[in-house]
Amino acid sequence: MVATRSPVIKAALEAAVRAPSPHNSQPWIFELAQDVVDLVLDEERILEVCDPDGREARLACGAALFNMELAIAAAGRVADVELAPERDRPSLLARVKPGPRHRPSPAERRLVAAVPRRFSNRRPFTEQAVPPAVRSAMVQAAHEEGAGLVLLDEHGLLEPVAGLIRRADHIQNQDEAFRAELRVWAKGHGGDDGVPDFAGGPRSAGGLLPVRHFIGSEETRVFERDPLVAVLTTPSDGSLSQVRAGRAMQRVLLAATGAGMSASFYSQPMEIPSTRGELRALLGGADHPQTVFRLGYGYPGVPTPRRSIDAVVRERRVSR
Ligand SMILES: Cc1cc2nc3c(=O)[nH]c(=O)nc-3n(C[C@H](O)[C@H](O)[C@H](O)COP(=O)(O)O)c2cc1C
Structure with missing residues (x-):
């Protein structure tokens, strides 16, 4: 310790x-x-x-x-x-x-x-629309960390990006290596990491936006009709840009939580080089997409476990 x-x-x-x-x-x-x-x-x-x-x-x-x-x-x-x-x-x-x-x-x-x-809420949200002032606050939160936040419905991009998410989801689910990796981390992995069953979400009826399926259950539910989906972007890519993107992502997620909202991720198109390129092109080809998430008003949930501080801390030898 x-x-x-x-x-x-x-x-x-x-x-x-x-x-x-x-x-x-x-x-x-x-x-x-x-x-x-x-x-x-x-x-x-x-x-x-x-x-x-x-x-x-x-x-x-x-x-x-x-x-x-x-x-x-x-x-x-x-x-x-x-x-x-x-x-x-x-x-x-x-x-x-x-x-x-x-x-x-x-x-x-x-x-x-x-x-x-804050927690990832993979369940359907209510139909309550996110007001313009709150939308602007989310965009501003990304800007404060040097990132962009593209609210897809404001650019007529929800349908094409949803199509990309569905295609990428399908490709991943055909891939036995992807499924094997998911199985390792589903069901709570070691108990203090991985995604426990209670944090999973149902399949979406109609399937506009497929939630990554961590749980064994085949429950299907109707999700909100007009989901607010956003893509976080950075002006450049590379290791440092990705760390900065993570900061921006977290500022947006915390600002959303503070405003009474929930969020969940749709990383499927980000995880396949070809669909990631297509997503970038859909956004205009200049900035680099870093993550995709849905924002809205969800129902309460339970945070997922974490490894203890002792498990993730070690002493640094100062002589280096
Ligand atoms: C970069 C990144 C990508 C993620 N992509 C997905 C995703 O595609 N689907 C999903 O359901 N969750 C996704 N997640 C959410 C994680 O599974 C989640 O953060 C983790 O299980 C911890 O749970 P919590 O967010 O509730 O604390 C992503 C998280 C991060 C940071």
Whole structure:
């Protein structure tokens, strides 16, 4: 066990591990040296089939980083963050330490309060429309982190992107390697990672937007008629852009949670190079799509488990 006596670091780590990750793989390690936290990509937890380049794992780590920054700010310190601090160690994504004293803003307090409440809601949402002001707030949240958020219905893109999601979903489900990987992470994997049954969603009647099917149940339900589906984009791609995209993704998800909304992901077209290219082309070909999610007003749910802090923290040798 790696002890930290700093309540700020403890709060940062507790927030970090609540980040979303593909199949709840939790692909992060936190190396501690006194009050400095190194966020390291755990390459052994990258999903070989869905995410061979580790792009989604870096998004997850970016989300964990954002949670850490928020928790440090909420604890009354500026989060001092250096991205990719060691050129020759690409798995070291960020170095974080509490900086000078800081008065947390009401927005920071709201976002940090949303960290333990956010969860992926794969069930149907209500028909309640997301008001224009809330839509704008989601777009603004992405902009604050240097990303874009394309609300598909505002661009006449829901149908074509939904078609892409269905096609990619079909391709993945034909692939035995994909199904085998999903089986490994479904049913709660080791109990403290993976996607437990209770977090799965039913199949969508009519099938406009196929939810990734983690559970054995064949239950079918009618989903909301006019889903709000959004694509998060970045102006460039690459390891650092993906970490930044993860930050933006998490800011949007927490802002949505704070506004009483739910979200769930549709990564199918992102995980196949050809459909990812098609998605980029549909969006105009300039920015890089990083993740696709649905926002709306869902029903309460239960957060999924995480590995303990002790399991994801190790000591950093400072002599390096
Ligand atoms: C980059 C990324 C991609 C994801 N893609 C999907 C997806 O395609 N389908 C899905 O149901 N969940 C997806 N998820 C959600 C994860 O399965 C979820 O975050 C994880 O199981 C932890 O649960 P929680 O979000 O409820 O905390 C994705 C999460 C991340 C970070």
